[in-house]
Structure formats: structure tokens, C-alpha cells
Amino acid sequence: MSKVKCNHCHLEFSESIMIKEEELNFCCKGCQGVYHLLQDQNLDSFYDKLGSKTIQPPLEVSSDLNKFDTQSFEKIYVTEDENGYKKVDLIIEGIHCAACIWLNEKVLYNTDGIIDANINFTNNKAKVVWNSKKIALSQIIEKIRSIGYNAFAYNSKIADEKASLAKRDYFIRMMVAVFATMNIMMLSVGKYTGFFTGITPEVKHLMNLGEFILATPVLFYSGWIFYRGAYYGLKNRILNMDFLVSVGATFTYIYSVFILFGLKGESYFDSVSMIITFVLVGKYLEVLGKKSAVDTLDTIKSQIPLETTLIKDGNKIEVSVEDIQIGDIVELKTGDKASVDGIIIKGESSFDESSISGESLPIYKKVDDVIYSGTLNQDSLVQYRVTKTFKDSTLNSIVTLLEDSLASKPKIEHKANEISKGFSVMILTLSILTFFVWYYFGINLGFDYDGVNHFEKSFIVAISVIVIACPCALALATPIASLIGISELAKKGLLFKEAKFIEELARTTKLVVDKTGTITNGKLSIVKAQILDENIHKLDLLYSLLDSSTHPISISIKEYLKNHYKDLSLKNLINVKTLQAKGMFAKYKNLEDKEFEILGGNQKLIEEFGIKYKFDSQNSVYIFAINKKVIATFELKDEIKDFAKEFVSDSLKNNIDVIMLTGDNENVANYIANEVGIKTVVANINPIQKAKYINKLKEEGHTVVMAGDGVNDSVALSSANVSIAMGNGADISIAVSDIVLLNNSLESLNQAFIISRKTYKFIKQNLTISLIYNLVTIPLAMAGFVIPLVAALSMSLSSLIVVANSLRIKGK
Structure with a gap:
């Protein structure tokens, strides 16, 4: 029975099971369906990208799809963004080339209800965002399966286990390389000593054979990591560092094998082994350097208990935290x-x-x-x-934020990655040119070579150019410093939602701060209270109005009333409104259906409602009125936070202009500003005006950072280049912020700027080190001054210098 190829999966199959359709042949109905799906959606260029490669036929849609829409699955794996869209991380099975990535992304993007779909080339991890009102997750999985792939939820626990196994595998490969290389070095010492003292060809051949036996597992077992990395890079049309290492080591090995079996010249099995070993040790130390940065995340994770005790119907039961x-x-x-x-x-x-x-x-x-x-x-x-x-709890939110920030990239890293992509192509081109220049023009630095030895010299110089070039240091320059910076910031109680904000914070020119809760403690103490009418029913209305607000002034007065009046009760207020930067308004109807208009706020609010009551004070003022009659007044004072003066002073020293924007009255604002050294103050300003002020600063070309707390700061926070929420702030201000200050300390906020500046400085240092290293060493290698052994060592050293320099971020 003859064989034919399927027009979709390109697999060969027997004609007896063929599905014939005009000039098209399909091995199954699944392939036939996918073929027409791609045609209908104008995605038939997939077959041009696929070329002659084969793929798996579409999977049969199984009955397990329903599990993706269950509450238990959603609770564990699905999150929701600020727009109400659902997000999930999936691992897609069956992907083996760029065409598969392209096909999956295109099909998902063309599916109604899917907002975003991005697939990582190296680990096949897809981040999918969708509108749950238009499409269910089970339908998304079904769509992926219908085109020949499978998808399942990404589980961080499984990923951690795989990472541990990968690290152990890395260590074993490194130890094999180190052991073999040390023995090769002993043989090399004997061989090079014999070069000067005399050595017979037979003994030299035996030593070369011993080096060959030891170098082979180093290259093909320990060096498998580089071959794998080169393969994935080539698969995605990228020449990476792994490609340079594997090409340099493989060519040197092949040349040395020819020498072993009779070609005239010197073998370089020691260089092969040392190239792999030095670079492998360097990469392993990079892994350890990254681990030290991620240890902070592991420490925080360990704080989360797995079970807890619930009280239900008078009984105590142990439940998983995810079931609470x-x-x-x-x-x-x-x-x-x-x-x-x-x-x-x-x-x-x-x-x-x-x-x-x-x-x-x-x-x-x-x-x-x-x-x-x-x-x-x-x-x-x-x-x-x-x-x-559990998903929304404080500690789990911290873990999620930290994981996201460690995975994100600053702008400068994207630029470095673009440079490193073209770097490997340039090095490979220079290496080939170096070989031909040495071979054809006889550049031999004064040494006279015959034909074979001249080829050997040209070949080894070209290999040295490949091995000494280090895109690795360039690629490492930003991420390793960012990881360490993020972990150090987390230790100081600062959570960066993305690593890119390190760069923004380091370039800040204007720092806008709120007064209450940012420069001051936000815990106001009442210095004077005047209760003009002590009718308990009227005080109940005041107490009820205060209970409707989370503003520090409301909280302080509410606490005062609780301590001085024992019989207060909450009333059902109607039409409760927050009047931005002024106070609150509400109405109340008693049992006789009589309506009361209730006001509570500052002097500006009282005047707007036509109440003539003048109350001047250097302190914050709260006036309470019922039906336009003032019932009580309160003067409150907020203590300035510790380290406030030092924080403002340090900001000014670093050319950051500090501006206070506050809804409080001008007297209070100026008093606080003078105490801490802030020169620019804008008082009696509402949230919309704050946002407009920040946008004006941005239009002038400034990088603006805003620090604040409370609902009234949320609009302004979202307008700034970088927004910082004080840890005791309202949920909405934390949600719109880029950085969360957990401990509410200005000393920690100061550390955010110090560590960000330091991290950004070390990123630029790392980039400079890697660029200078390549500019100096590559010409030296091209000129023939560097042998592959020294090239491998210097390449690893350049990466380690970058890692060691980044670790200095931890210093004082």
C-alpha cells in the first residue's frame, strides 16, 4: 500500500485511511477541519512557515474541558485585572518551532473575546487575557486543541520542582567538567613539559588519546546545555552566547580529532574542555547570584501557613487556606x-x-x-x-507583586537585549573574516608556518575570536542588577510592581507628596473640641457620618466620640456623598419622616452650603452642621513623621524638587512644609487639580513621582510617571500605584530612591564593563594574542565581574 502526505500535519499515512478532497489529502477529519479553519481565517501562510516540518494531528476534544470553568480551578489559577478581564498562565504542549508559536498566537488573537495572548519562545508559557462575558476558558483550551496542540495551567509548585531538578542537573554536569578538566590539565602539563625536554611521538599520541577520552564527555554531556541553548536560539533565528560557545568548542574538538588520527599539528582537547568548564562554572555562579536575589521571595512565601482553624457552628475545623x-x-x-x-x-x-x-x-x-x-x-x-x-490577602499579594516585578524588565534592558541580538552575528562574521585574513594574507606575527600549521594558526585565532566575545556579560548587565535591586528594596518594605520603575525612580526630577499620611503620621490628635449641642441624637448623626469615611480626620473624631460618649448608635443615612478635599454630605429621615441635611468637613465646605461660620486655626479644622446649624467643631493636629526633614533634605541634595499638594487649608500646609523644608506648596486643591498639576509637570519634561495615600490621591497617583502608595492607604490608592511602601516609613521611601539610583548606576557600569571588555579583547584575539584557553577564561571572568559588581548593590 503506497504512502501519501497529509496536507496539514505533513505526516505520511496509508492511502486506505485517506480523506480525499479534490487535490488535498488528509490523514483524519481533525487535520481536514484545521486546514479549512486556517483557510477561512486567512492563516494559510502557516504552511509556508512550517516548511517541510511535521506536526501532530489535532487532539480529540476530551470531556475534561469543564474543569477549566470550575470555581476551584479559577480560584487557584485565574486572576482578574483592573478592567475586569480574566488572566491565566498556560503551558502549551506540541510547540516545536516559531511557526507553531505564530499559529497559536494568531488563532487566539482572532478568537472573539480574547484580549491578549503572548507565548514565550523558550518555555512555551502563554499568558492569555480574555473577556469572560464573551468566551469561557474551556473554549480557549478547546480552540488550542483543535489546531493540534494541548494546554494546561501553569503551576508554580511544579515549576519550582523542575527548577530544582534543573539546578541539580547543572551542578552534576559542572562537576563532570571540572573533574575531567583537572585530569586533562595534568596530562597537558606533561605534554607541554615534554615539548621543551623531549617527548616521543608515541607518548604524545597516548596523551592526546587520554585528553580525547576525557574531553568527549565534557563537550557532549556537560556542554549539552550550550547545544540545547544554541538549538532554541537558532530555532527562533537568534545567534546567542550558547551558539558561540558550542561552535567554538565543537570546531576545536573536530580539529583536534583530526590531529589525533594523523593530521600534522597540535591538538587542543585541553582548550575544548576548559572552554566548556570555565563558561559552565561562570553560568552556574550566575544562577547562584540570581538565587540570592530570589531568596527574598522564598522567605516571604514561607510566611504563609497552609492551613488554618475555622469556627463553624460552634465547632473548630482545619481547612486549607484556599478554602477560606x-x-x-x-x-x-x-x-x-x-x-x-x-x-x-x-x-x-x-x-x-x-x-x-x-x-x-x-x-x-x-x-x-x-x-x-x-x-x-x-x-x-x-x-x-x-x-x-487567600488570593487577595496582603501577604499573597506581596508575593504576586514581587514575582511580577522579578519577571519584568526595565527599558534599558530591552535596549541591551536589542544590542546583544546583533552582537553574536557580528562576532561570527568577524571570526570568519579573521580566519580568511590570517590564512590568505599570511598574517602570522613573525612566525613561519608551513601549510598545515598555517591553517592551524588561522583556525585557532578564529576560534579565539568566537570564544572571547561575551554577549553574556552584555545580556546579564541589566537583569542581574535589577534582580538584586528588587530583592533589596523588598527587604526595606518596598514592593515594586515592575522592575522598570527602578529606572524611572533613578531619573526623578519632581517628587510630589500629599501631606496627611505621607509627610505626617495621618493619626490626628484632637487638640480642641467644641460640642455646641450635646443632644445624643445629633451626635449619633455625627458618629454615623464619620463611620462612612476612612479619612484620618473622620477616624480620629470617631475615636474621640467613642471615648467620651458611651451610648452612641449608628443611623441609616441616605445620599451619603464624599465632596473631594472638602468633607461629606448626607441626609437622614427620622421615624416621623422628618428630613435632616448633614454636613461635615472644612471651612470651604461650610461656606459653599451658605453657612456663615468663621473658624481660623493653624490646625486642621472639622465643622459639623445639621440643617445649616453648626453643632460641633474640632481642631486636629497631625504629628510630622520621623525622618521627614532628612528625607526632604536628601531629595533636594539629589536635585529632586519636592512639592506638597494637599486639600488642607493653606495655614496648616505652610506650617508643615516649613517644618520639613518643602519650598513649593499648593493647598486647598482637589484630586482633579492635583492630577492636572502633575500632568503639567510632565508636559514640561519632568519625570514625576507621586507619593500619597487615601482615595483622594488615586487620580493624582495614576497620573504620575511613578506612583507610590503608603502601606496604610486605601485599597484603591494601592491598586493604582506602581510601588507600595509597606511600613509607611519615610526612611524606607528614601531608601527606594537611594537603592534605585544605586541599581541604575550599577546597570550602566555593567553595560560599560561589558562593552569595554569586548572592544578591547576582540581586537586582541583577532590579532592572535589570545589562545582559546585564555579566551574562555576571560569570557567567564567578564560575566563574573558583572555579577560581582551587581552584588555591590547590597553594600552600604
Whole structure:
């Protein structure tokens, strides 16, 4: 029975099972369906990209698709972005070339409801974003399977296990290379000594044979890492460092084999072994350098308990943290760590929050206080009501942010990567030119070679050019410094959502700060209170209005009322509105259906509603009125944060102009600004005006950083080049920010600028080192001054210098 090729998968099959369609042949209905799908979607150029390569026929759609739409699957693997779109990381099986990547991305992009789909060339990991109202995840998986591939959820635990296995494999290969190379070196010492003292051809041949036996596993077992890397690079039309190493070592090995079996000249098995060993050791040390940066992430992960105790129907049950729901009651014993966020409903205790904020002193917590995941209960048993699921809890959010920041790239790294892509092509071209110049023009630096030896000299010089060039140092320059910088920032209580903000922070020219909660503690103390009408029902309305706000002023006055009046109760207010940078407005209807208009805020709010009541003070002022009659006034003072003066002074020394934008009155703003040394103050400004002010600074060419907290800062934060949310801020301000300051300390905020500047400086140093190294060593190698052995050593040293220089970021 004759064989024919399938027009889709290109696999050969028997004519007896063929599906014939005019001039087309298909091995199965799946291939026939995919072929017409690609034709209908104008994706038939896939076959041009595929060429003569074969692929697997489409998989049969199995019944396991429903699991991708279950709540348990979504809880573990799916996240939601700020636009309400769903996101998932998938591993796509069956991809083996750039055409497969192209096909999957095109098909996904052309599917209605899919917003974004990007597939990593090296590990086949796809990040898919979709609109769940238009398409289900199971349909996306079905689509991928329908074109001949399979997809399953990316699991970080499995990825960690694979990474550990890969590291161990790396270490074994390196040890094989080191052992063999040390023995080759001993043979080489004897061979080179014999060169001067006399050695017989037979003994020399035996030594070459011994070197051959030892160098072979080094090249083909230990060096397999470089062959694999070169293969993936070539598959995607990229000549990388692995390609240069493997080409240099392989050509040298082949030439030495010819010498072993009779060709006249010297063998270079020692160079083959040392090229692989030196570069392998260098790469392993790079892995260790990266690991030290990622250890911070592992430390934070270890703070998350896997199970917790729930109180349900009076019974205590142990459940997985992923099964905890909002509203559940959690019991926390002495020595236990909180697994999710919540509010204490019973008991009181001291908590160690060092894993979150870096604060070493325990913090006393009582009923109604917030507990954060990862914090340690030190004193006594407490019960708390869950307010966030495990996925959204503080510590898990920190881990997610840190993972994302470690995976992201600064702008300068993208530029370096573009340079390194063309670098390998240039080196290969220079190597070939070097060979022909040496061979045809007889450049031999004064030495006289016969035909074979002249070829040998030309060949070895060309190999040295390939081996000494180091795109590795260039490619390492930015990511290794960024990783170490990100981990150091995390230790200081600073979470960068992306590594690119290091570069932005280092280039800051204008720093815009809010007053309350940023320069000041945000915990206002009441210095004077005037209750003009102590009717308890009216105070209930004040208490209810304050309870509707999370502003520091509202929280402080609410606490004051709780301490001075025991019989307060919450009323059901209607039409509650927050009036930006002024205060709050609400209405209330009593049992007789009588309506009351309630106001609470600053002087500006009172005047806007036509209430004539003048109240001057250097402190922050809160005026409460019912039906345009003032019922109570409060003067509040906010203490300036520790290190505020030093922070402003250090910013000014580094040519960063500090500007205070605040909704508070001008007297208070100027007083605080004068105390800390801020020269530019804009007071009585609402959130929209703050955002316009920041946009104006950006239009003038400034790199603007904004630090603030609270809902009223969210618009301005989103307008800045880099936004920094203080850790005690509202959820919305944290959500729109690029950097989260966990411990709320200005000293840590100062460290953000110091470490970012230092990291950016070392990135530029690393790039300079790698460029100067290549500019100096490549011409030397082309001139014949460097043998492959020295080339391999210097190449590894250049990478290690970059890593060692980056580790200096950890220094003082």
C-alpha cells in the first residue's frame, strides 16, 4: 500500500485511511477541519512557515474541558485585572518551532473575546487575557486543541520542582567538567613539559588519546546545555552566547580529532574542555547570584501557613487556606500566623508584623483592629472575621507583586537585549573574516608556518575570536542588577510592581507628596473640641457620618466620640456623598419622616452650603452642621513623621524638587512644609487639580513621582510617571500605584530612591564593563594574542565581574 502526505500535519499515512478532497489529502477529519479553519481565517501562510516540518494531528476534544470553568480551578489559577478581564498562565504542549508559536498566537488573537495572548519562545508559557462575558476558558483550551496542540495551567509548585531538578542537573554536569578538566590539565602539563625536554611521538599520541577520552564527555554531556541553548536560539533565528560557545568548542574538538588520527599539528582537547568548564562554572555562579536575589521571595512565601482553624457552628475545623471565604471566623492561637486578612471580633493580643512592614516591635491589636496575613500572634487567643480571601490577602499579594516585578524588565534592558541580538552575528562574521585574513594574507606575527600549521594558526585565532566575545556579560548587565535591586528594596518594605520603575525612580526630577499620611503620621490628635449641642441624637448623626469615611480626620473624631460618649448608635443615612478635599454630605429621615441635611468637613465646605461660620486655626479644622446649624467643631493636629526633614533634605541634595499638594487649608500646609523644608506648596486643591498639576509637570519634561495615600490621591497617583502608595492607604490608592511602601516609613521611601539610583548606576557600569571588555579583547584575539584557553577564561571572568559588581548593590 503506497504512502501519501497529509496536507496539514505533513505526516505520511496509508492511502486506505485517506480523506480525499479534490487535490488535498488528509490523514483524519481533525487535520481536514484545521486546514479549512486556517483557510477561512486567512492563516494559510502557516504552511509556508512550517516548511517541510511535521506536526501532530489535532487532539480529540476530551470531556475534561469543564474543569477549566470550575470555581476551584479559577480560584487557584485565574486572576482578574483592573478592567475586569480574566488572566491565566498556560503551558502549551506540541510547540516545536516559531511557526507553531505564530499559529497559536494568531488563532487566539482572532478568537472573539480574547484580549491578549503572548507565548514565550523558550518555555512555551502563554499568558492569555480574555473577556469572560464573551468566551469561557474551556473554549480557549478547546480552540488550542483543535489546531493540534494541548494546554494546561501553569503551576508554580511544579515549576519550582523542575527548577530544582534543573539546578541539580547543572551542578552534576559542572562537576563532570571540572573533574575531567583537572585530569586533562595534568596530562597537558606533561605534554607541554615534554615539548621543551623531549617527548616521543608515541607518548604524545597516548596523551592526546587520554585528553580525547576525557574531553568527549565534557563537550557532549556537560556542554549539552550550550547545544540545547544554541538549538532554541537558532530555532527562533537568534545567534546567542550558547551558539558561540558550542561552535567554538565543537570546531576545536573536530580539529583536534583530526590531529589525533594523523593530521600534522597540535591538538587542543585541553582548550575544548576548559572552554566548556570555565563558561559552565561562570553560568552556574550566575544562577547562584540570581538565587540570592530570589531568596527574598522564598522567605516571604514561607510566611504563609497552609492551613488554618475555622469556627463553624460552634465547632473548630482545619481547612486549607484556599478554602477560606470572606465572612468566615478564624481562630488564632498564640504562636500562630494569620493566613488571611480580617478584623478582630474577640480577644486582644500583640502581633509581630515584621514579615509585612519590617517593624520589629510588636503591635497591640484589639477588637475592630485589622489583622494582616503572615503576621504572628504573640500573646493570646483571638478570633477574627475574614475580610479578604487567600488570593487577595496582603501577604499573597506581596508575593504576586514581587514575582511580577522579578519577571519584568526595565527599558534599558530591552535596549541591551536589542544590542546583544546583533552582537553574536557580528562576532561570527568577524571570526570568519579573521580566519580568511590570517590564512590568505599570511598574517602570522613573525612566525613561519608551513601549510598545515598555517591553517592551524588561522583556525585557532578564529576560534579565539568566537570564544572571547561575551554577549553574556552584555545580556546579564541589566537583569542581574535589577534582580538584586528588587530583592533589596523588598527587604526595606518596598514592593515594586515592575522592575522598570527602578529606572524611572533613578531619573526623578519632581517628587510630589500629599501631606496627611505621607509627610505626617495621618493619626490626628484632637487638640480642641467644641460640642455646641450635646443632644445624643445629633451626635449619633455625627458618629454615623464619620463611620462612612476612612479619612484620618473622620477616624480620629470617631475615636474621640467613642471615648467620651458611651451610648452612641449608628443611623441609616441616605445620599451619603464624599465632596473631594472638602468633607461629606448626607441626609437622614427620622421615624416621623422628618428630613435632616448633614454636613461635615472644612471651612470651604461650610461656606459653599451658605453657612456663615468663621473658624481660623493653624490646625486642621472639622465643622459639623445639621440643617445649616453648626453643632460641633474640632481642631486636629497631625504629628510630622520621623525622618521627614532628612528625607526632604536628601531629595533636594539629589536635585529632586519636592512639592506638597494637599486639600488642607493653606495655614496648616505652610506650617508643615516649613517644618520639613518643602519650598513649593499648593493647598486647598482637589484630586482633579492635583492630577492636572502633575500632568503639567510632565508636559514640561519632568519625570514625576507621586507619593500619597487615601482615595483622594488615586487620580493624582495614576497620573504620575511613578506612583507610590503608603502601606496604610486605601485599597484603591494601592491598586493604582506602581510601588507600595509597606511600613509607611519615610526612611524606607528614601531608601527606594537611594537603592534605585544605586541599581541604575550599577546597570550602566555593567553595560560599560561589558562593552569595554569586548572592544578591547576582540581586537586582541583577532590579532592572535589570545589562545582559546585564555579566551574562555576571560569570557567567564567578564560575566563574573558583572555579577560581582551587581552584588555591590547590597553594600552600604
